[in-house]
Amino acid sequence: MRGVIPTALLAFITYVAFTGSIRPFDLITGVIVALGVGLLMGKYLVKNDAKALNPVRWIWAVIYLLWYMLVAETRAHLDVIVRIITGNYNPGIVRVPVNVKTDYAKTLVANSITNTPGTVVVDLDDDYMYVNWINVTTVDPEVARKEICEDFEKFARRIFE
Amino acid sequence: MTGIEYVIYAFLGINIAFNLLGSFALHRFSEVYTRLHGATKCTTFGTIFAVLAVIVHAVNRLNITGDPKYLQMALHSLVALIALLLTNPTGAHAIAKAAHLSGVKPVRAVIDAYEVKLKRERGESP
DSSP states (O other): OTTHHHHHHHHHHHHHHHHOOOOHHHHHHHHHHHHHHHHHHHHHHOSOHHHHHOHHHHHHHHHHHHHIIIIIIHHHHHHHHHHHHHOOOBOEEEEEEOOOOSHHHHHHHHHHHHHSTTEEEEEEOSSEEEEEESBOOOOOHHHHHHHHHHHHHHHHHHHHO | OOHHHHHHHHHHHHHHHHHHHHHHHHHHSOSHHHHHIIIIIHHHHHHHHHHHHHHHHHHHHHHHHOOHHHHHHHHHHHHHHHHHHHHHHHHHHHHHHHHHHTTOOOTTOSOBHHHHHHHHHHTOOO
16 A cells, blocks of 8 residues: 555645635545545555655755745746847757656756756766756766756755655 | 736736747747757746736735635646646657757757767767
């Protein structure tokens, strides 16, 4: 029965948010749907129940979302806006080492990199990410890692590892 | 116009400005990879502000009228925003990889490490 509870909980919260009402009818259908989803998908989505239900990790996830929206996105957007206006850019695909182990953490880092303007992950293998960078300042993988994704990896480790 | 309406219009204005810059980027940049930066990203930030405007409007109406349908409106936009945040980078990543694998090379690129890797996998000298 691995993973049923965290998956069902997440599905239930999404269901209630989406129906937007707390009438008994909606709550009961929500529980039925959430349990169904949890039983079907739980074992594929969760490897460790205690880790998935750990509130500290969820708090880090919320902090990460706020930091990402307010600091990382804004900084990257301003940079790209300047490049759009001035037309001064220097693109290329660089190799960046992946320093996180679990699949969820890799997904979070890769999606965070892609969602900030100026960097798009083209492909990902076991050791390296191939990142299209709008302004290549270095071709050294370690230095590129520091500039592109060091902060994301710190948060990814706290949330998923 | 009340103060809250100024906030809503400010958010909508920021949204339009970002989307406008995104469409400028399509003309400004020269090939598919750099256009991805402008087109997909500026629209994300714009959409975040559009959703914020909807949420502020809905909460404001909820305070005035007390009608629960406005709560539903705010929650729906929030769920849509989260779905967008998860799917947008996945789509951008898929477009970039598909473009590279179907032979569109980054023209102005100073370095193409991915091409080197693909050639090594095919057994050609880079």
